[in-house]
Amino acid sequence: MTTSTPAAAVRTRVRIPLRFPDGFEVATEAITFHGLVDGAEHVALVLGDPTATPTPLVRLHSECLTGDVFGSARCDCGPQLREATERIAATGGVLLYLRQEGRGIGLYNKLDAYALQDAGLDTYEANLALGLPEDARDYTAAAQMLSALGIAELDLLTNNPDKAQQLRALGLSVSRSVPTGVHTNPSNLRYLHAKVQHTHHTIDLAPVASLVG
Ligand SMILES: Nc1nc2c(ncn2[C@@H]2O[C@H](COP(=O)(O)OP(=O)(O)OP(=O)(O)O)[C@@H](O)[C@H]2O)c(=O)[nH]1
């Protein structure tokens, strides 16, 4: 981490057995922190043995109440969370569950943005129309969490180049960006297409290109 980033410290470690609706089960250790710069209640989930490899697999998962909890098909967050949990457990690593709902604009603003998308705007235009940034996420707290866990070098499970870029600028060594699976459905195609076009997410939509309007 850069010298200008304040250090955070582990507050509590507690074991939580996870049981997903599809039957997948895995044990995790949930970790909370003191001293995170943005004051949010971000949580780290340790899966498998992160010390088993010099570059543990890490995912920075931005909170999505609608996708992660309710099963919304408007985005790919729920399936990505499920996928990440299993893949990280297999190799050893950490999932940081970051309280950055709506790319950092909050739940109510995200739902306002959904309403604008239903009126024709894309996911980025909708944020701007609300007078908000396209993407308000800052990963300084994530870098603090990783440093507090003793992780300086990692593989990052993401399709979003900005996440690796920000972590590197914060002094972490991101060995590789490992793409997630492609989780398309009729309700999220336009959203995923906007991510590829606008923010260069590495999502291979070629197999479904003809369906994107
Ligand atoms: N403002 C806004 N936020 C959204 C929208 N759809 C999903 N989100 C939020 O976007 C965040 C997830 O970001 P994504 O752009 O799907 O993916 P990413 O985190 O940038 O990249 P990956 O690491 O590849 O998943 C979550 O916080 C969601 O709540 C939307 O239409 N508008």
Ligand SMILES: [Zn+2]
């Ligand atoms: Zn989502």
